[in-house]
Amino acid sequence: MSNSFGNRFRFTIFGQSHAPAIGVTIEGLPAGFAPDMDALQAFLDRRAPGQGKYTTTRKEADRPEFVAGLVDGHTCGAPVTAIIRNTNARSGDYANLFRVPRPGHADFAAAVKYGPNRDVAGGGQFSGRLTAPLCIAGGLALQLLEEEGISVSARIVSIGGQTEPAAIQQALEDAKQAGDSLGGVIECQCQGVPAGLGEPMFGGVENRISQAVFAIPAVKAIEFGAGFAVAAMRGSENNDPFYFDELGVVRTRGNNHGGILGGITSGMPIVFRAAFKPTPSIAMEQDSVDLTAHENVKLSVQGRHDPCIVLRAVPCVEAAAAAALYDILLEGRY
Amino acid sequence: MSNSFGNRFRFTIFGQSHAPAIGVTIEGLPAGFAPDMDALQAFLDRRAPGQGKYTTTRKEADRPEFVAGLVDGHTCGAPVTAIIRNTNARSGDYANLFRVPRPGHADFAAAVKYGPNRDVAGGGQFSGRLTAPLCIAGGLALQLLEEEGISVSARIVSIGGQTEPAAIQQALEDAKQAGDSLGGVIECQCQGVPAGLGEPMFGGVENRISQAVFAIPAVKAIEFGAGFAVAAMRGSENNDPFYFDELGVVRTRGNNHGGILGGITSGMPIVFRAAFKPTPSIAMEQDSVDLTAHENVKLSVQGRHDPCIVLRAVPCVEAAAAAALYDILLEGRY
Amino acid sequence: MSNSFGNRFRFTIFGQSHAPAIGVTIEGLPAGFAPDMDALQAFLDRRAPGQGKYTTTRKEADRPEFVAGLVDGHTCGAPVTAIIRNTNARSGDYANLFRVPRPGHADFAAAVKYGPNRDVAGGGQFSGRLTAPLCIAGGLALQLLEEEGISVSARIVSIGGQTEPAAIQQALEDAKQAGDSLGGVIECQCQGVPAGLGEPMFGGVENRISQAVFAIPAVKAIEFGAGFAVAAMRGSENNDPFYFDELGVVRTRGNNHGGILGGITSGMPIVFRAAFKPTPSIAMEQDSVDLTAHENVKLSVQGRHDPCIVLRAVPCVEAAAAAALYDILLEGRY
């Protein structure tokens, strides 16, 4: 169901922002795998709030407790479950949001879907906090992929339309001063991927990575290889010619195809970019509605909010890509 | 598995370009539904080859035969299966392609994945022909959505980077003369969608539509609402404010969110765009490899090829979106 | 969904007794497999009607046409679809059954579930005819298992409570004369199964085989190993002690566990038995209801009916077991 992802490497995420805990259960990990917990924690720390001038001031340890599936630091073959206790949350921040949905956020859609019992505190199950369990599962997938010689690495391409570091800094400062927010683009590369992975039609690499990446809050677009630019190319320009390299491996000149042909890997690096919309929660006054009083109202969102989540989303993109890729890798073996 | 899509409205596509038939089995159709076969045929005809100056000359009736699931023109509750016989195929077109993969096509990836027994004729299971069964399933979903007051409609936004009709025509003519090909962008709108549909995380509307749309050959990118443009917006600009319209329905001013918030529908139209790469099969000479002789070679692709599949892909995008949306609609009911 | 079975070796059955065709689509077959079509046809023939004195007189060729997935007799990696045309059906046999459900049959339950558009002819999608596509998928699984040194073989244990051949013949004759019907028990053994296959909890071998076997019409019970008899045993009697045989392979003395411990194979033969109820369609008059007139009525079922389907069900049991076992085998590899 919707909180679950994967066929062979399958995990289910649970929790809401202010629930006692958030966490994930992972099925399909082979027995005998010893996760590098320090590396995993370092990976998780890259997404945690309270890190910089432009990220939220909510401080949380975000240290997972593994309650099942490990024996003496090794996977035993049973599902692995990790939980993270929510300890530092100011519940008063969101009191008004039960009545007045925040523009750009899931509040209204959730109100229609779940009704009066929905969890609004901290964004409930829609909170960016739920990327922590995604990063646990993806973080383990990353380590397992590394054992296979496959690396997944993402980086920020742009923030607020700017690519140059000084211009990015300025844009962030301006937005923060204005109580506004910025979006951006993150690019991810997967290297060392063998050819022949993925399945045709609905099981292709683009289909699977997309399904995982759109689970990250604020993502509104994804493109593979040359992406949207292919639409303006001619075939003679877009096609990547094949050739045998010096080791006798088939490669392509250029990589407009982003390592994926017909949904299946070609052996060239998988490349994709995801667009993140600016954080919906801004300090500026906005128009909204009062769902109880049935009238149009003004809304000012108080509290601690990320002016730019892109800064924290890089490991989330790696996690999503790694989860999809490791699932695809396992699928290719029988 | 990969040739299947959906949870409640679930279909499985089968066939290869030169197999005796292609087809689809659909589970989850409610009993008592009487498909409008004329409307379905008209829908399928929109994608069939042999229609215009810029589409392939391969002519096929593409008339499905419903072999299961219908009684007196009504669904009986059992799975519905339709097959389309492949009758007009020039098998000699592709003889060389077993050894020499075509750049930009699935040939090489399929060679690695399936080995010497793969079906190369006409592109095998990767052929655009397999969008016909997708359009059967999607065509039925379209009709069922219409009964619910939901419409799905796509249109070409650009071809070869051109948006103006006269410029498009010129670009097509130039490409055809050069033996080259063009890509384009198709936009799809879903109107009348109730709020509250879709599931959080991996079951969101973007996740599901993406999984379906990337099954269409040549798609390399997808964006929802304002899409990649959100990355350069500020939150104050990207957020769509809520208001009550004159009927007391919650709407937003603007629709940068494309009808989807937190993966769940807001009640505003769902809007997305898919980018199609130019057809890989071009008449111009290209570099490739001979997989048997292990040497670099030149390749000229002969035969009948679409210089621009975008012209035929519009119903495919509608079909994919409708399939995902109808599945999501059924999921919302219990 | 319900007409589908399997995770790695997955197939979807379609068709109704009087639909133009019945058939199956199979995903997950490895490329390069060359089915022995003669062996498959011989397997299918074992279930076909019109074979003996005690089976129905409806004669059908039951020869599948493979419309997708094979190239030169080998699987190409794409889904394999086979259809069987329904040619010899006397539609007049069932005219009254729309109003008056036959006791012991699915008629009433289907009437509630599917309403007035359900297919009643020949039992619709509930007909034993649909075991033909099950036997196609299972028949292929049988061949693939044989390549792995695994054999699946079923036999009739009893009919009408009788185990001795002469007594069985007499019971069949008596039942036929009376216009009545008989049930029976079929036992199935799977030899050469490696230890360590299957998954704990819901993915165990018993769970999976049961899910497959209960898809065969008329099955009402299943037992593994010593089955129900274990309930009256002591642990000291039921436990099968382990020992190393002369080849150093771990075996058990006795096989009360039927080759399955904790849902996982032990390496001993898998043994199970399924109970088939007597054919519901009997010539004798029975009480029923008229769903349209809302009154109690008498019913005499005319037409051609199997007085004992157990005689034809043996390959169905093998097919179901093979399908489950091959799926489990593939699952164990990564």
Add this chain to the structure above:
Amino acid sequence: MSNSFGNRFRFTIFGQSHAPAIGVTIEGLPAGFAPDMDALQAFLDRRAPGQGKYTTTRKEADRPEFVAGLVDGHTCGAPVTAIIRNTNARSGDYANLFRVPRPGHADFAAAVKYGPNRDVAGGGQFSGRLTAPLCIAGGLALQLLEEEGISVSARIVSIGGQTEPAAIQQALEDAKQAGDSLGGVIECQCQGVPAGLGEPMFGGVENRISQAVFAIPAVKAIEFGAGFAVAAMRGSENNDPFYFDELGVVRTRGNNHGGILGGITSGMPIVFRAAFKPTPSIAMEQDSVDLTAHENVKLSVQGRHDPCIVLRAVPCVEAAAAAALYDILLEGRY
């Protein structure tokens, strides 16, 4: 995957006997449901060890902590996760079992499947302890079914082949004195089930209940309605005739079909029986093998063991049936 069950009401069980915790994540619960926690605890207490003279002396509170999915005692629409900490476990009990598999237990199969990193303590993931999370999920399903007027109730039919209470007591005492164990049969009835639920073929009620019930350790057989007895009946005897009762509801005289026809509910009570083998862990000396030394050895199992788990398994059977039935109920609604 294997630790998960269900399509609409779907849950994933995690944990091993000596892991920090065991638990379950449940997706598909409607928002606004307020579980009766006292009733749930009472339900769980029925399965807990340390209750009677013939059950194990291991005492555990077995009180679940709900860490996600509930807000003010109501489901909020997000997955519900409950964990139970393992606190009172004597780890020394099982030290030798890494080398010497216990006859009748999963030890050997698990050794082959998971290798040296498997969790052997307390039976690892195969422990009967894992029925606690099953009972949490099933306990909630029971309450939701009750809201629909559907009740699920199980009872012990026999222990050690005895049905009469005094004889059962004697058999238990004898077995305990001998350091041996007993099995039994549990029957379950589901009342108030509407007709028309379940799906044909692989999605039938028997298929689904079987898949759930075989997840309970020690189950080796299942039968529906008259069960194995149908194999010796004639059709005229086995068929349950239909009639309209005084309320105009269609019922059957007799219930050999156990409320299920063609995999779909008829409206009559669903009835099934499951056979439990005697507890494999007995004090008596048994033959086994030393997997490390590769030699045949003798084994005496020490520690605290249930001489008869049937006494505690009744709520487990109810839980499994309720989980399957609630999933089927939700499936029937769209």
